[in-house]
Amino acid sequence: MKILVCIKQVPDMESRFKVDSAGTWYDTTELVWRMNEYDEYGVEQAVQLKEQTGGDLTVLCIGPDRVKETMKKALAMGCDRGAHVNDPDYATRDPFEIGAIIAEYASDKGFDVIFTGMQSQDRGSAQVGVLVSELLGIPAVTTIVDFVLEGSTVNVKRELEGGIKAKVSVTLPALFTCQLGLNTPRYPTLPNIMKAKKKELLSIPVQDLLKVAFRLETVSMQLPEKKGGGLVLEGDAGELADKLITILKEKTGVLAK
Template sequence: MKILVCIKQVPDMESRFKVNAEGLWYDESDLAWRMNEYDEYAVEQAVKLKEQVGDAELTVLSLGPDRVREPIKKALAMGCDRGVQIKDDESWRRDPLQVASLLAGYAKDQGYDVIFTGMQSQDRGSAQVGVLLAELLGIPSASTIVDFAFEGGTITAKRELEGGIKAVVKVKTPALFTCQLGLNVPRYPTLPNIMKAKKKELLTVEAASLPGADALIQVEKAAYPEKKGAGLVLEGEVGSLVEQVIGILKEKTTVFK
């Protein structure tokens, strides 16, 4: 079995963000970087599947500049067999379809049986790359999975729907799955596995060598949200509050005009 897990490096969400000098993106110079949290669950599930199957090759793939090699190395220490970086210094200027197109450009001829991605990235949160990748590869996908079981070429997955409802789906391989938080408990890389990861293959593929690499969005401006007035908190008995709200609506809006 051939397994692929796609990961992304994101800024630590506790970082202090500021717009860069060009006013086009955030300044990356003082940011701490880490593997996207959703992708940690995807890596763990991929490793679990590899351990279950036994005869499997697990590749971890990431798009971005050279700093993305760090989360790739973490995934290798967690149990992936080989890493691939699609080197792209302009990845911040790609929309979800463009990102998925580059990932598909690499993966399409590799014959992967199962592909995992995180449900979404913590920085952009589009939740689109995984399902777009499946569509471009022409394979079925199940998104937002919270449970996963493989047996005899069929995967039974539990999906999280709105309102806390769960749906159980059965999918034949090849297929792609996007992973929700809580799917499993991601393992911590141990020191021996970190040392082993240093000897594992980590390839670099230039984005320019893949179809669609010249497609970039044009960023006009990046700016902080406009500051608005503070909210008004009303306290008291319900009857009094109703009168206050009506008074505010008459004074501040055209509702009663």
């Protein structure tokens, strides 16, 4: 079985973000980088499937040279090789372009299963996985929280809105986008970290895979406006009611009865 898992390097969400000088993305200097959280579940599921089937597992990541450090974590978790699509301008790509790059890479590799995260933590479009499946002409099952392989069929559970679980069966080849809680991602052990340094990590210029023009362009972006602080009211119930009515009158101009 041939397996592909797609990951993205994103900033740690605890970072202090600021808009870059062009006003179209966040400033990437002085940020701490990590694997997209949803993708960690995809890597773990891909490794478990590889261990179950004795399959061959490739991890793919698009971005500048720094993403190789994140790819090494996936290799240490159990991926066999890495395919780095070298693209310094990855942040300007819309989901269709990213999906087209992945589909072009996978088109002649004969992957039976492709895993992606449900969405990225920085852009959050949740479109790339389904676009890849459409371009490859294979089924896609999104937001999976359970995965069971039986022969050439995969039985999954999807998490829908409101916490509802839906059972779906699909025949391979197919693509799956992974939701939080699908599994418990493993921590790479020191021996596996050392082994990862010897695994193949091939860099491919994005120009070799990008066959489409972009569809969307970010014109500008801004940080949310800061909101005023909250007001804590103290006193007994009667006093609090009077204070609240006074505040409502002052803030809204509405007469409270």
